[in-house]
Amino acid sequence: MKTLLISLMVSVGLMSAAHAGNIEAGKAKSVTCAACHGADGNSLAPAFPKIAGQGEKYFIKQVTDMRDGRRNVPEMTAFVMGLSDEDIADLAAYYGSQAATNGRANEELVELGQRIYRAGIESKGIPACIACHGPTATGYDAAGFPRLAGQHEAYTVKQLNDFSMKRRDNDMNAMMRDIAQRMHPTEIEAVSSYLQGLY
Numbered sequence: 001m002k003t004l005l006i007s008l009m010v011s012v013g014l015m016s017a018a019h020a021g022n023i024e025a026g027k028a029k030s031v032t033c034a035a036c037h038g039a040d041g042n043s044l045a046p047a048f049p050k051i052a053g054q055g056e057k058y059f060i061k062q063v064t065d066m067r068d069g070r071r072n073v074p075e076m077t078a079f080v081m082g083l084s085d086e087d088i089a090d091l092a093a094y095y096g097s098q099a100a101t102n103g104r105a106n107e108e109l110v111e112l113g114q115r116i117y118r119a120g121i122e123s124k125g126i127p128a129c130i131a132c133h134g135p136t137a138t139g140y141d142a143a144g145f146p147r148l149a150g151q152h153e154a155y156t157v158k159q160l161n162d163f164s165m166k167r168r169d170n171d172m173n174a175m176m177r178d179i180a181q182r183m184h185p186t187e188i189e190a191v192s193s194y195l196q197g198l199y
């Protein structure tokens with residue numbers, strides 16, 4: 001895992017010559033996104049992910065993948081089809097500059113969720129999430145590891161299920177598909193609930 005992390009960081013570092021976005025321009029371009037994601041990126045409906053405070057590199061990769069057909073999100077197709085690389089970088093800068101809100105964890109699941117997040121489940125080959133997503137789950141954007149803290153539980157559950165079923169397959173080296181397919185539904189629910197309450 002350590003070797004994978006290092007080689008990933010090196011390759012990501014080599015790619016990072018991209019255009020730096022403009023926050024003000026991004027704010028103006030975000031009007032069409034607000035209906036689902038909220039004006040500041042803290043969506044209220046759990047089906048729509050919070051995108052406030054998300055790392056710019058991860059954000060740019062996801063929206064570009066959606067535009068170019070590597071991540072299938074039918075709800076967003078019409079809104080991302082016409083975006084230029086510069087538009088996407090501006091949107092990433094705007095949302096990245098917004099403070100993310102947090103929710104609450106289910107008290108009955110929080111202990112299991114925290115254990116999985118911090119230590120993984122060795123007997124099942126599930127690595128600790130903390131290794132890549134960080135001690136407070138704010139991610140490690142230089143390597144493209146997303147922020148997970150405060151995210152709606154329902155959205156996180158859906159992503160882990162999508163990775164597990166390979167409905168979402170744009171993760172480099174199948175990193176998340178490999179992890180998610182080892183997880184039991186209860187473990188997915190617990191870690192997602194824990195993350196919703198984390199700040």
Ligand code: HEC
Nearest residue numbers: 032033036047048049051059062063073075076079091158
């Ligand atoms: C009609 C509702 C809708 C609109 C409008 C919309 N989105 Fe989304 N967006 C979604 C949904 C639903 C998902 C999650 C799909 C899934 O389950 O994988 C999503 C996912 C995302 C993600 C990935 C989040 C993550 O953590 O991986 C980003 C980034 C994003 N949207 C940005 C935008 C931007 C920028 C705009 C405006 C140009 C926009 N969205 C407009 C519904 C919408």
Ligand code: HEC
Nearest residue numbers: 127128129131132144145146156159170171172175176191
């Ligand atoms: C080796 C590093 C690594 C480990 C360990 C790891 N992740 Fe990830 N995770 C990633 C990367 C990289 C992505 C982004 C994939 C992409 O670019 O689409 C990601 C994406 C995610 C997403 C999607 C986020 C979103 O906004 O859509 C969730 C949820 C997630 N991870 C949860 C977990 C959980 C829970 C664990 C522990 C059981 C975990 N991850 C362990 C690297 C890792």
